[in-house]
Amino acid sequence: MAKVETHYRACNLCEAMCGIKITHEGKQILSIKGDENDPFSQGYICPKATALQDLYEDPDRLTKPMIKTASGWQEVDWPQAFDAAAAGLSKVQQQYGQDTVASYFGNPNVHNTGGMVFGSFLMNALKSKSRYTATSVDQLPHHIVSYHLFGHQLQIPVPDIDRTDFFLVFGANPVVSNGSIMTAPNIKQRFKAIKARSGKIVVIDPRKTETAALATEHHFIRPGTDALLLLAMIQVMFVEDKIRPGRLASFTSGLDEIQQYVTPYTPERVASVTGIAADQIRSLVNEFCAERRAVCYGRMGVSVQQFGLLSQYLIMLINILTGRLDTEGGMMFTTPAFNVMGQTSPGYMSDRRSRVRGLPSFSSELPVSTLAEEILVPGEQQIRGLLTVAGNPVLSTPNGAQLNKALQQLDFMVSVDFYLNETTQHADVILPPVSPLEREHFDVIFNSLAVRNTAKYARAVFAPEPGAKHDWQIYFELSKRLVAARDVKVPLSKKLVSFLAEKMGLELPIDFVLRNGPYGGGWNIFKGLTLKRLLQQPHGVDLGPLKSTLPQNLTHKDKQIHLHLAFYMADLKRLEEAFFQTASDDSVSLLIGRRDLRTNNSWMHNSKRLVKGKQRCTILIHPEHALRIGLVPGQQIKVSNGGRHITLLAEITDTIMPGVVSIPHGWGHGADNTKLSVANAHAGVSVNDITDENRVDELSGNAVLNGVPVVLVPVEAEVDGLVVNESANVDELPRQKVYAK
Ligand SMILES: Nc1nc2c(c(=O)[nH]1)N[C@H]1C(S)=C(S)[C@@H](COP(=O)(O)OP(=O)(O)OC[C@H]3O[C@@H](n4cnc5c(=O)[nH]c(N)nc54)[C@H](O)[C@@H]3O)O[C@H]1N2
Ligand SMILES: Nc1nc2c(c(=O)[nH]1)N[C@H]1C(S)=C(S)[C@@H](COP(=O)(O)OP(=O)(O)OC[C@H]3O[C@@H](n4cnc5c(=O)[nH]c(N)nc54)[C@H](O)[C@@H]3O)O[C@H]1N2
Ligand code: SF4
Ligand SMILES: [Mo]
Numbered sequence: 001m002a003k004v005e006t007h008y009r010a011c012n013l014c015e016a017m018c019g020i021k022i023t024h025e026g027k028q029i030l031s032i033k034g035d036e037n038d039p040f041s042q043g044y045i046c047p048k049a050t051a052l053q054d055l056y057e058d059p060d061r062l063t064k065p066m067i068k069t070a071s072g073w074q075e076v077d078w079p080q081a082f083d084a085a086a087a088g089l090s091k092v093q094q095q096y097g098q099d100t101v102a103s104y105f106g107n108p109n110v111h112n113t114g115g116m117v118f119g120s121f122l123m124n125a126l127k128s129k130s131r132y133t134a135t136s137v138d139q140l141p142h143h144i145v146s147y148h149l150f151g152h153q154l155q156i157p158v159p160d161i162d163r164t165d166f167f168l169v170f171g172a173n174p175v176v177s178n179g180s181i182m183t184a185p186n187i188k189q190r191f192k193a194i195k196a197r198s199g200k201i202v203v204i205d206p207r208k209t210e211t212a213a214l215a216t217e218h219h220f221i222r223p224g225t226d227a228l229l230l231l232a233m234i235q236v237m238f239v240e241d242k243i244r245p246g247r248l249a250s251f252t253s254g255l256d257e258i259q260q261y262v263t264p265y266t267p268e269r270v271a272s273v274t275g276i277a278a279d280q281i282r283s284l285v286n287e288f289c290a291e292r293r294a295v296c297y298g299r300m301g302v303s304v305q306q307f308g309l310l311s312q313y314l315i316m317l318i319n320i321l322t323g324r325l326d327t328e329g330g331m332m333f334t335t336p337a338f339n340v341m342g343q344t345s346p347g348y349m350s351d352r353r354s355r356v357r358g359l360p361s362f363s364s365e366l367p368v369s370t371l372a373e374e375i376l377v378p379g380e381q382q383i384r385g386l387l388t389v390a391g392n393p394v395l396s397t398p399n400g401a402q403l404n405k406a407l408q409q410l411d412f413m414v415s416v417d418f419y420l421n422e423t424t425q426h427a428d429v430i431l432p433p434v435s436p437l438e439r440e441h442f443d444v445i446f447n448s449l450a451v452r453n454t455a456k457y458a459r460a461v462f463a464p465e466p467g468a469k470h471d472w473q474i475y476f477e478l479s480k481r482l483v484a485a486r487d488v489k490v491p492l493s494k495k496l497v498s499f500l501a502e503k504m505g506l507e508l509p510i511d512f513v514l515r516n517g518p519y520g521g522g523w524n525i526f527k528g529l530t531l532k533r534l535l536q537q538p539h540g541v542d543l544g545p546l547k548s549t550l551p552q553n554l555t556h557k558d559k560q561i562h563l564h565l566a567f568y569m570a571d572l573k574r575l576e577e578a579f580f581q582t583a584s585d586d587s588v589s590l591l592i593g594r595r596d597l598r599t600n601n602s603w604m605h606n607s608k609r610l611v612k613g614k615q616r617c618t619i620l621i622h623p624e625h626a627l628r629i630g631l632v633p634g635q636q637i638k639v640s641n642g643g644r645h646i647t648l649l650a651e652i653t654d655t656i657m658p659g660v661v662s663i664p665h666g667w668g669h670g671a672d673n674t675k676l677s678v679a680n681a682h683a684g685v686s687v688n689d690i691t692d693e694n695r696v697d698e699l700s701g702n703a704v705l706n707g708v709p710v711v712l713v714p715v716e717a718e719v720d721g722l723v724v725n726e727s728a729n730v731d732e733l734p735r736q737k738v739y740a741k
Contacts, residue, residue, distance in 0.1 A: 001025075002025050002026030002027075002028075003025070004023060004024070004025050004030065005023070005024055005025075006021060006022070006023050007021075007022045007023075007024065007458070007461045007538075008020070008021055008022075008035050008037075008038075008458060008538040008539055009022070009441050009456070009458030009461065009538075010038075010441060010443060010456050010458065010540070011045065011048070011049045011052065012108075012111040012112070012436045012441055012443075013048045013049070013051075013052070013111070013600050013604070014046075014048070014177070014178050014600065015177075015178065015179055015180055015181075015182075015183050015446050015449065016041070016046075016178040016179055016183060016184065016185040016186075016446075017040065017041070017183055017185065017443050017446050017447070017450065017454075017456075018034060018035075018038070018041040018044055018045045018046070018049060018178075018185045018186075019034065019035030019037070019038025019040065019041045019043075019456070019539060019540060020032055020033065020034065020035055020045060020049050020052075021033045021034070021035040021036075022052075022437070022461055024461065024462075027462055029053045029056065029057070032045075032049055032050045032052055032053055033045070034049070035539055037539040038456075038539050038540055039454060039539065039540055039541070039542035040185060040450070040452060040454045040540060040542065041185035041186060042185075042186065044185050044186035044189070046178060046597055047597060047598050047609070047610065048597075048598065048600055048604060048610065050609065051604060051607040051609055051610050052436065052437060054606070054607035054608065054609060054610070055435055055436065055437075055604070055606075055607065056435050056436075056437050056438075056462075058606055058607070060419070060420075060606055060675050060676055060677055060678075061418045061419065061432075061435060062417075062418045062419065062420060062430060062432035062675075063418075063432060063465060063468065064076075064432070065077070065078055065080075065081030065082075065429065065430065065431050065432065066081070066420075066429070066430045066432075067080070067081060067084055067428065067429050068427070068428050068429070073420075073430075077467075078467065078469065078477070081429055081431055082431070082474075082477045082478055082481055083481060084428070084429050085414040085428075085429040085431060085478060085481075086478055086481030086482045086484075086485050087481075087485055088385070088411075088412035088414065088428055088429065089101050089126070089385050089387060089412055089414060089482065090481075090482055090485035090486050091411075091412065092384050092385035092411050092412050093127075093128070093385070093486060094486060096381075096382075096384055097380075097381060098127050098128050098129075099128050099129045099130045099381055099383075100128075100130070100381060100382065100383055100384045100385060101126065101128050101130065101383070101384070101385035101386065101387065101412075102128060102130035102131070102132060102371065102374070102375075102383045102385070102386050102387070103123065103126060103128060103130070103131050103132065103386070103387045103388070103389070104132045104133065104368065104371065104386065104387070104388045104389070104391045104393055105119070105132075105133040105134070105388075105389045105390065105391060106133070106134050106388070106389065106390040106391020106392060106393070106396070107134045107138070107390070107391070107396075107601060108390040108603070109133075109389055109390040109391075109471075110445050111443075111445075111446075112390065112439075112471055113439070113440055113441055113442045113443075113444060113506055113510075114439065114440075114470050114471050114472030114473075114475075114506055115389070115390065115471050115472065116340075116444040116445060117444065117472065117506055117509055117510070118472040118475055118476070118501065118506075119472075119475065121475055121476060121479050121498055121501065122389075122475035122476075122478060122479050123364075124479075125478070125479035125480075125482045125483050126387065126479075126482060127488070129352075129364065130366065130374070130383055131364050131365045131366065132365065132366055132367075132368040132371050132393075133365060133368070133391075134368070134391060134393075134396065135365060136365065136366075136367040136368045136369065136700075136701060136702050136703060137304060137368055137369075137396060137397055137398070137702070137703045137705060138300070138303065138304065138702075139180075139181060139303055140303070140308075140309075140362060140367075140700050140701070140702040141303045141308045141309040141311070141312040141313075141697070141700055141702060142156050142181055142303065142312055143156070143347060143362065143363075144309055144347075144349075144362055144700055145309070145312050145313050145316055147346065147347040147348075147349070147362075148313075148562060148563075148564040148567070149316060149561050149562060149563070149564070150554055150555055150556065150561065151346055151554055151555030151556035151557075151562070152341050152346040152347065152555035153344075153345075153346060153347030153362075153363065154340060154341050154344055154448065155333065155341060155553075155554075155555055156181060156449060157319075157325060157326070157331040157332055157333050158181060158182045158183070158331065158332065158333075158334065158449055158450070158451055158546075159182055159295040159297040159330075159331060159332075159451065160293075160295065160328060160329050160330060160331070160332045160451060160545075160546050161182065161184055161190050161194070161295075161451050162190060162193065162451060162452065162545070163293060163328050163329040163545070164194065164199065164293050164294060164295045164329040164330070165194070165197060165198070165199035165200070165291045165292065165293045165294065165329060166199060166200050166202070166287065166288055166291040166293070166294035166295070167194060167199070167200070167201045167202070167294075167295060167297070168202050168204070168284075168288055168294065168295065168296040168297065169201065169202065169203045169204065169205075169211065169215070169297055169298070170204045170205075170226055170230075170296070170297065170298035170299075170301065170302045170311070170315065171204070171205060171226065171298050171299055171300060171301015171302040171303075171305075171706070172211070172297065172298065172299030172300065172301060173205070173209040173210060173211045173301075173595060174187040174211055174299075175187050175188060175191075175209070175210040175211040175213075175214060176209070176210050176211070176595050176596065176597050177299075177300075177595050180299050180300065181299060181449050182297065182299075182449065182451060183443075183446045183447075183449050183450035183451065184450070184451040187211075188214065190451075191214050191215075195216065199291075200216045200217065200287065200291070201214070201215040201216050201217075202215060202216065202217040202218070202219070202284065202287075202288075203215040203217070203218045203219070204218075204219050204221050204226070204229065204276075205218065205219075205220070205221065205301060206220055206221055206222065206223050206301075206590070206592055206656065206657045206660045206662075207220075207592065207594070207620070207655060207656045207657065207660070207662055208220075208654075208655040208656070209655075219276050219280065219284075220275055220276075220657040221274050221275055221276060221657075222273065222274055222275045222590070222657070222659075222660075223301075223305065223590045223592050223660055223706050223707030224305045224306045224307065224578075224590070224704075224706065224707030225270070225273050225274040225275075225579065226274075226298070226301075226302045226305070226307070226311045227307040227310045227311045227314060227575055228265060228270040228273055228274050228575070228579060229270060229274045229276060229281065230311060230314035230315060230317075230318065231261075231262050231265035231270070231314060231572075232262075232265045232266065232267045232269070232270045232274075232281050233281060233284065233285050233288075233318060234258065234262045234265075234314065234317060234318060234321065235262040235263060235265045235266060235267070236267060236281065236282055236285040237285055237289065237318075237321060237322070238258075238259045238262060238263075240282075240285070240286075242285065242286075242289040242322070243255070243321050243322070244289075244321075244322055244323045245320055245321055245322070245323050246323035246327075247323075248320055248323055248325055248326070248550075248561070250551075251550065251551040251554070251559060251560050251561055252320060252560065252561040252563065253560065253563075254563045254565055255320070255321065255563070257563075257565055258317065258321070258563075258565065261565070261569045261572065266278075267279075267281040267282055273579045273580075275657065288318075288322070289322055292329070293324075293327075293328060293329025293330065294322070294324055294329065294330065295319065295324055295329065295330045295331050296315050296318045296319055296324070296331075297315065297331070298311060298312060298315045300593065300706070301592070301593075301706055302315070303702065304593075304702060304703055304704065304705045304706055305697065305704055305705075305706040305707045306578065306695070306697055306704050306707060307571070307574075307575060307578075307697060307699075308697040308700060308702050308704075309568075309571070309697055309699045309700035309702065310568055310571045310572075310575065310697075310699060313568045314568075316331070317563075319331045320561070325550070326548050326549065326550040327548065328548075332546035332547075332548070332549075333546070333549045333550070333553065334447070334448050334449065334450060334453055334546060335453050335518050335543070335546070335547055335549065336447045336448040336450075336453065336455075336517070336518075337447065337453070337455040337514055337517050337518065337519050337520075337529055337543060338442065338444055338447060338448070338455070338510065338513050338514060338517060339513060339516070339517045339518065340444055340445060340448050341448070341555070342513075343513065345363060345364075346555055347362065347363045348363055349362065354366050354367065354370040354374065354701075355374060355377075355379065355381055355382075356370060356373045356374055356377045356379075357370055357373065357694075359696060359698075359701040360699075360700065360701045361701070362700070362701070366701070367696060367700075367701030367702065367703070368393060368397045368703065369397065369398050369693040369694075369696050369701070369703045370693070370701075371383070371393065371397065371403060371406070372399065372402045372403040372405075372406040372693060373406075373693070375406040375407070375409060375410060376402075376405075376406050376409065383410075384410060384411040384412070385410060385411055385412045385413065386407070386410055386412075386413045386414070387413075387414045387415075387416075388413070388414075388415045388416070388417065388423060388424065388427070389415075389416040389417070389471070390416065390417060390471070391417075391423065392421055392422060392423045392424075392601070392602045392603060393423055394407070394422040394423040394426075394686075395421075395422050395423070395602040395665070395666055395667070395668055395686050395688060396601060396602055396665065396666070396688065397688060397693075397703065398688055398691040398692055398693040398695070398703045398704070398705065399642075399644070399688065399689070399691060399692060399693040400422075400668075400686055400688035400689055400691075401644055401686075401688075401689040402693065404422070404426075407423070407426035408426060410426070412428050413426055413427045413428055413429075414427055414428065414429045414430075414431065414478075415427040415429075415430050415431070416430075416431045416432075416433060416471060416474055416475075417430060417431075417432065417433075418432040418433060418435060419603065419606070419674075419675070419676065420673070420674055420675040420676070421602070421603070421669075421674050421676055421679075422602075422668070422669065422671050422674060422686075425671060425673040425674050431469075431474050431478070433468075433469060433470055433471040433474055434460075434464045434465075434468045434469065434470055437460065437461040437462055438460050438461070438462050438463070438464040438465075438468065439460050439464075439470055440457070440458065440459050440460060440506050440507070441457070441458045442455075442456070442457045442458075442506075442510055443456070451546065452542070452543075452544070452545055452546065453542075453543035453544055453545070453546065453547075454540055454541065454542055454543055455514075455519075455529065455534060455540060455541050455543060456534065456537075456538075456539070456540030456541070457510070457531060457534040457535060458538065459535075472506070473502075476498070476501075476502040479498070480498075507531055510531055511530055511531035511532075514529050514530060514531055514534070515528065515529070515530055517529070519543060529541070568699075571699045574698065574699075585709065587711065588709035588710060588711060589621075589625070589659055589660065589661050589709070589710055589711070589712055590659060590660045590661070590707050590708065590709060590710075591639070591641075591660075591661055591662070591663060591687070591690075591691075591706075591707070591708040591709070591710045592660060592661070592662050592706045592707065592708075593662065593663070593664065593665055593687070593705055593706055594620070594662045594663065594664040595664060596616050596664060598610040598611070598616075599616070599664065599666055600666075601665070601666045602665070602666035602667075603666070605666070605667070605669060605676070605678065605679035605682060606676050606677070606678045606679045607678065608678050611678060611679070611682040612682075615649060615682075615684070616664065616684075617648060617663070617664060617667040617684030617685060618648060618649045618650065618651045618663075619637055619639060619648050619649070619650050619651070619661050619662065619663050620650075620651050620653055620655070620656045620661060620662040620663075621637070621650050621651070621652055621653070621656065621661050621712075622652070622653070622654055622656050622657065622658040622659070622660070623652050623653075623654055624658045625658045625659060625660075625661075626650070626652045629712050629713070629714060630714055631650055631652070631712075631714040632714070633650075633652055634649075635649075635650055635714050635715065636648060636649055636650065636714070636715040637649075637650045637712050637713065637714055637715060638712070638713045638714075638715050639661070639663070639690055639710050639711070639712055640690065640710060640711050640713070641690040641691070641692060641708060641709065641710045641711070642690070642692055644689055644690050645690060646663075646668075646685040646686070646687065646689055646690055647685070647715055648663070648684070648685050650714075661710065661712065663687040664687065665686070665687045665688055665705070666686075667683065667684025667685060667686060667687070668683065668684055668685050668686025668687075668688075668689065669682070669683045669684065670683035688705075690708070690710060691703075691704075691705055691708050692704070692708060695708060
């Protein structure tokens with residue numbers, strides 16, 4: 001009989017890094033609970049943490065590599081799978097060119113320590129410039145703004161939520177998402193604390209979200225118009241003499257030049273477009289400026305929309321102009337134990353554009369909205385091979401339906417993933433890594449985005465099955481073969497580094513970076529934070545509140561914030577065209593996204609405890625809006641865009657702005673060739689079948705997943721014995737049914 005043991009680590013599913021306590025008897029998990037002694041999360045967890053057990057025990061989770069054959073999938077041994085994967089990708093590269101094999105790295109990669117520490121080895125071996133990641137359906141604007149302003153794409157400030165008295169939130173729902181680019185477990189508790197110190201939480205969102213419900217104030221905003229509201233706020237700040245950059249002015253030049261650009265954006269001018277009254281805009285500015293400790297923050301709703309980059313920039317300007325950057329209770333930078341910025345490229349802008357549509361690149365990446373067309377449109381450098389790692393772009397990227405078709409056309413595809421899902425079904429070889437509980441965990445990225453400086457390192461709970469591989473081990477095996485197959489000349493020094501890295505594994509490099517980080521002893525091996533000391537503190541260590549770090553820590557060599565005003569203000573032309581020079585189309589509704597506490601993008605739906613209960617893949621619509629289109633409760637709606645459509649159940653609710661509808665992403669399982677027994681039984685539909693790859697934020701190339709125009713048509717249904725269809729007269733229906741919420 002195995003003895004009962006307790007293991008502490010951080011949950012890797014979302015950005016909150018909650019401490020968890022796993023009790024197990026041998027390989028049998030007895031319970032997963034919140035770790036009350038975790039100094040940061042203090043026992044808080046959400047329902048997903050317990051589902052880590054389902055993931056570990058899931059019979060559908062792949063544990064052996066598989067090769068697609070004429071008669072279906074065949075399990076093979078690792079060397080055979082690696083050989084086939086490398087041979088297939090190399091053949092395409094040799095025949096058509098290095099860049100004709102693309103890569104797509106998905107979100108869980110960022111939650112994977114090995115992926116973060118050793119990912120570059122695989123990219124270097126693949127040597128393809130056709131790089132895509134989930135960044136361009138997500139936080140790309142944050143990277144570009146930080147690169148411009150501070151000099152490094154990862155120098156991203158986070159709201160000092162624990163010390164602010166005014167938390168102004170644009171397009172984020174942290175009560176459900178548990179915070180993004182703001183690692184802060186137990187948001188509800190942190191909100192309570194703000195309110196207890198008489199602070200305010202103001203939410204700007206087209207939906208009265210779970211976060212808005214706990215806020216002190218909420219304003220509906222028409223999707224995609226945040227830039228106008230933000231410009232008007234800055235305009236009011238100038239007119240009403242509220243510009244107070246304080247010490248930031250001594251290392252930021254050009255602040256005076258801002259006013260000329262914002263002058264046209266009076267509250268009166270933007271009110272009807274945004275849906276927020278002029279006097280509300282003025283009082284919002286007044287209250288924000290009156291509070292000593294205030295912060296303006298925005299996430300998915302502002303990042304992934306038509307003016308995502310401009311909006312994130314304006315949010316940062318508001319924080320700078322009011323002196324709230326790098327100040328207690330404002331937007332602050334972390335001082336992480338693992339100095340991730342020191343290990344990564346600061347980023348770069350170049351003239352490089354995507355082949356077919358000419359969309360911009362940032363650093364080494366191209367926007368994922370262009371991936372399908374790069375596969376489908378013939379020509380030199382057309383993509384013919386693909387490597388996906390921890391991603392499900394068929395469900396996650398705009399017009400996933402088209403990508404689904406495009407993937408079938410590839411000459412060769414390899415997926416590093418432990419599920420046979422909507423994306424990996426198209427692979428020729430699947431290389432499944434171990435599950436999260438079978439590996440070490442250290443949050444390389446999220447510690448650097450946390451609202452408090454903390455650190456925690458945990459070893460695997462369970463030893464991997466014999467022969468099983470970590471993601472990073474798969475990278476090294478694949479890399480060696482890719483290099484050998486193409487006969488690439490690699491300098492001896494690089495070969496040596498790669499050889500040593502693979503032999504060393506994760507702990508030595510992490511220890512090295514910790515020792516040389518802000519809490520490490522440097523050359524004094526007896527002092528400071530080391531991996532060994534972290535191991536002695538299984539609940540994690542608290543390294544204190546966020547500290548002011550500017551201007552010394554600015555990455556720009558001149559230790560100045562560079563406003564790059566011209567670059568951003570050039571986008572005002574597009575803004576004017578979109579909202580003041582184009583007639584609005586009343587026949588369309590604006591589609592926005594939605595997250596649920598029991599989902600994690602597209603890939604945790606194979607856990608029964610997370611998908612059970614009432615259908616969550618529904619469309620939210622306001623009662624007036626429902627009445628206008630003749631929709632009654634219990635009815636399905638056909639939602640179309642660009643000749644594509646999905647049909648799903650409507651929920652009539654006044655928590656959504658009239659004219660706006662909301663559908664969650666990550667659903668739409670049930671494809672024939674997948675192996676997701678639970679998920680397929682709760683399939684839902686994929687909203688990204690009707691989002692639009694051609695609708696992008698042109699300044700950044702980021703996808704537009706919020707504010708997508710769609711057309712709604714109710715589908716036949718029966719209400720109180722009455723058949724309701726597209727042509728039914730709504731006035732003949734029982735009123736209360738129509739109005740019901
Ligand atoms: N439970 C759960 N947690 C998650 C995830 C999950 O799938 N499930 N995913 C994780 C990931 S990958 C991420 S990136 C984060 C995202 O974290 P958040 O950004 O906090 O989460 P979202 O729910 O996407 O919040 C976006 C909000 O923007 C609003 N919105 C939409 N359009 C607009 C607009 O034009 N303007 C404004 N002002 N608001 C708008 C939406 O109504 C929504 O409330 O969540 C992470 N956490
Ligand atoms: N309409 C709409 N679309 C959206 C969004 C939205 O709000 N609205 N949100 C966007 C956002 S913020 C994001 S981040 C993206 C996410 O987009 P993706 O990253 O493409 O998709 P995920 O659903 O996170 O899929 C993760 C995949 O990784 C696998 N996986 C999980 N853990 C591991 C691991 O440790 N190793 C390996 N090798 N594989 C693993 C899973 O099996 C799954 O196949 O979706 C985006 N798409
Ligand atoms: S909020 Fe939930 S999913 Fe996110 S880290 Fe905490 S327990 Fe895990
Ligand atoms: Mo994300």
